[in-house]
Amino acid sequence: MVRHGKRGSALLSVTVASALALSLTACAGSDSGSGDGRSLTYWSMWKENEPQARVLREAAQAFEREHGVRVVIQWQGRDVLKKVAPALRGGDLPDLVDQDQALVRSTLVAADAHRDLTGLYAADVAGRKVSDVVSARYSDLVRRDGKPYLVPYEVIGYGLWFDGAALPEVAASPPGTWSEFTALLSARKAAGAAPLALDGDIGQYNALWTVGALQGALGKDKVNELARDRSGEAWRRPEVRAVLDDVAGLARSGFFAAGHNGGKWPAAQEKWAQGQADFLLMGSWAPSETGAKARAGFQYRFAALPSAGRQRYVPVESIGFAIPRRAKNAEAAERFVAYFLRDEHLGRISSVARNLTPNPALPVPDELAGLAEATRSLPLARVQDGVAEDFPGYVEEVLWPANDQLLRGQTDVDGFLGQIGEKQVNYWKKNR
Structure with a gap:
């Protein structure tokens, strides 16, 4: 690679x-x-x-x-x-x-x-x-x-990557709030563009959306607290559910480029680099990994994931x-x-x-350069809120399977909550 x-x-x-x-x-x-x-x-x-x-x-x-x-x-x-x-x-x-x-x-x-x-x-x-x-x-x-x-x-560092040459207005003023972000996605879709690229066969990539949205809305370390709850009931709190509905809305609104459910990595990110999608939520390896596939004149730009709360974070490791x-x-x-x-x-x-x-x-x-500036000006958070670090096996056994279905539009928020609650209870039974 x-x-x-x-x-x-x-x-x-x-x-x-x-x-x-x-x-x-x-x-x-x-x-x-x-x-x-x-x-x-x-x-x-x-x-x-x-x-x-x-x-x-x-x-x-x-x-x-x-x-x-x-x-x-x-x-x-x-x-x-x-x-x-x-x-x-x-x-x-x-x-x-x-x-x-x-x-x-x-x-x-x-x-x-x-x-x-x-x-x-x-x-x-x-x-x-x-x-x-x-x-x-x-x-x-x-x-x-x-x-x-x-x-x-x-x-x-993790966040949204896009082509500044194709989206100069976004490069000049990236969306800061979730509502601004979804309005931009809607406008791009109406103009015939595919707003979001996603290699949906990778649980880690799918989780960047959900955990990132939860961090922005609830604050850092809050997803970590959700994972610590041995009953799994903390996921059902109204403020958590509201964010999950925002995330589910990405698939519900058709913002992910066609094929994200059945494609295989790295098909989506390569199509993004060729201009067939606007945004890629990814780590800072995105430019070096896709550079050989990028269309001529591609200008790599970075923006922190917009927030449904008061704060944007840059997840780093x-x-x-x-x-x-x-x-x-x-x-x-x-x-x-x-x-x-x-x-x-x-x-x-x-x-x-x-x-x-x-x-x-x-x-x-x-x-x-954009990522470096973001790490200087915005607060930092652990990737996936430190869940993978603190709870070995949790992301694979609990978070990723339930979240994959939510991001793919294969279940709704109620289905996600039922799955993650059951899996979380079983996880903590095994890891007392």
Whole structure:
């Protein structure tokens, strides 16, 4: 894939993550710290031919030249955390891993098998501290009990993507409220356009609409609270139902481009890039993933999802470094992480890998300029309100199946509420 493989990462079985967490709990112990510090083993989520891998590999080579510490990188791919489990049961354990925050939290952190990185955030980065380089807007989202478990080096943001050349009036003044948004969709449909692109066979993509609308109307962390309710009855509150009806109205009004129910990813997003739909609700990999298919003159523009309440949010998640609690060369791993955060290395996540970094002082790719501005000016929220991070297996077992039918117009709000209530009760019976 062109992107950083977010589909492969976020759609990694959360059920598997839950099982992994149980296996880690059985093996977690105290820090060993028995390595010699002359080398460290780094298991990465990237494949060797990806641009992020190039940036990391060249930084590791520079680190060895400057500090005499070798970084032995194994390009494990998106299943890197699944491969950590047998190492924790016995055998060689990596000193450093990277993945997105949701999977790190639902595996290493859930099992208390991670290193507290508080000390690393105070480490030197060319005269600054790690906490000066990584914006608190991101580091605050990767803590448990106030202690950081991840050091971000790449930031993924979610929202509406569109072609500024085709929709200059939207680029000049994006809709801010849900009513403004649906009025725009109605006008575009009346003009013969397909307003919304959706690869409806992916539960995560469908959930972006519903959870995003709920966050905007109710506030961040409120969907997380709904998921915590063991009775499932919280979903039936009038203010929740009103948002669900707004979301169901997208399908009811025919705003999704034809074929979204029966198509296969990535058909819809490719058609969007070719001008056959107006808006795509997606993560910040959208430009790099669709760029090769985009029509000539396509200008990638970003807008936060409009809100039915008082506030718009930008859902974000980070990809970053974590250190297993029993890593033998944890100190060397921390030194490398701090070294990588120097401008000359971290900046290449933007210039080479074409993604945002957690350092707002660094340049951003032109196609992500709107997203970067939104992350500076609007409040941030966890993707899917942190439900996948906090409740392993919940999105796959409860949220996505019920929501898929709502977004496809295959059930109404009452049907959704019945399904999610039943599934949620069963989920919590299994996860007491």
